[in-house]
Amino acid sequence: MGKIKKALITGITGQDGSYLSEFLLKKKYQVYGLVRRIALEDETHRLWRIKHLLNKLKLSSASLESYASIVKIIQKIKPDEIYHLGAQSYVAYSFEDEFSTLNTNINGTHYILSAIKDFSPKTRFYFAGSSEMFGKVNKNRQDEKTRFNPRSAYGISKVAGFELTKNYREAYNIFACTGILFNHESPRRGFEFVTRKITSSVAKIKLGNQKKLFLGNISAKRDWGHSKDYVKAMWLMLQQKKPSDFVIGTGKMHSVKDFAKLAFSLVGLDYKKYVKFNKALLRPAEVDTLRANYNKAKKILKWKPTINFNQLVREMVNSDLKSFK
Ligand code: NAP
Ligand code: G4F
DSSP states (O other): OOOOOEEEEETTTSHHHHHHHHHHHHTTOEEEEEEOHHHHHOHHHHSGGGGGGTTTOEEEEOOTTOHHHHHHHHHHHOOSEEEEOOSOOOHHHHHHOHHHHHIIIIIHHHHHHHHHHHHOTTOEEEEEEEGGGTOSOSSSSBOTTSOOOOOSHHHHHHHHHHHHHHHHHHHHOOOEEEEEEOOEEOTTSOTTSHHHHHHHHHHHHHTTSOOOEEESOTTOEEOOEEHHHHHHHHHHHHTSSSOOOEEEOOSOOEEHHHHHHHHHHTTTOOGGGTEEEOGGGSOSSOOOBOOBOOHHIIIIIOOOOOSOHHHHHHHHHHHHHHHHO
């Protein structure tokens, strides 16, 4: 039997962290998670996405804001792979508090890279980049060569993380990759993101527990895939001979309105009767459209999405209907 591989996941309590944990456990990894101290004190609320896995995971508390706490964990575990998913991930909030978004997202990434360089240089590193790095786009589809033009502190923090990752790869020979992932959703998506906000509201309206759904810019278009497909791409990136950066998406684009229309229609309702506009939900600088060209991932990683838009919306609506009943 070969050596058991060790993977450390930051952001293990989030949507992607939970699916990635399941994926790596199936591949017989020993999975370690870096969580905030408070999470260990409030398992019911903060560990709900991984509660079914808790007896298989090794969780340690640390702070992405503290280099010392990160060094301690990396020195102790010396993981074969680190998946750095932990971040202030909500774009709208990054307009309310640019400072904490930039601090957590940029410093957290920098601290991990620096700790790898000094204490575990063989560790392979995955950075959770984002299509928000492209921001205001001037090409129909975005690929690895598309210019970055971020529109929020969140997008800026991810561009900085991308550049740090590239620099550690080039300057110190660290096996470090950025996945430039387009929006990906699931029944485990946070309630503040528009897809889950819509599917949870559809369920509550259908069950008679909510009357209206207030949204901002419903003309915005996104390339929406399923988190389960995307965590596999993260793993594939770290199994290659050479480190590189990859765009991951579906190549298909839909508007927020399309999403709402389909979600309501799945429970036999007309979205026009329930969706209302709230100006306060508009962003100071919007990203209007995002659509991936994932040819490089298709060619090198042999990756492609398996869950389409209709299946995604259906799974999310059904799951919310079930849980709100
Ligand atoms: P998510 O569900 O919001 O999870 C974010 C994770 O980061 C949670 O585990 C959260 O921990 C942790 N975190 C946040 N602030 C932290 C801090 N100060 N210290 C330690 N941990 C902190 O996000 P996701 O959808 O799984 O996304 C994973 C990563 O991919 C993020 O970096 C996100 O920016 C990026 N990304 C996501 C998408 C997408 O469409 N989902 C697309 C591109 C890139 P708590 O549970 O304790 O809050
Ligand atoms: O669901 P969202 O909040 O996701 P957004 O801003 O695209 O960011 C997500 O995807 C990124 C990848 O591109 C990730 F990096 C990031 O971490 C996150 O996972 O908003 C999607 C669109 C936006 O254009 C927003 O203006 O929906 C529009 N929208 C319209 N009404 C709304 C609402 N968004 C939210 N959250 N809430 C609304 O009521």
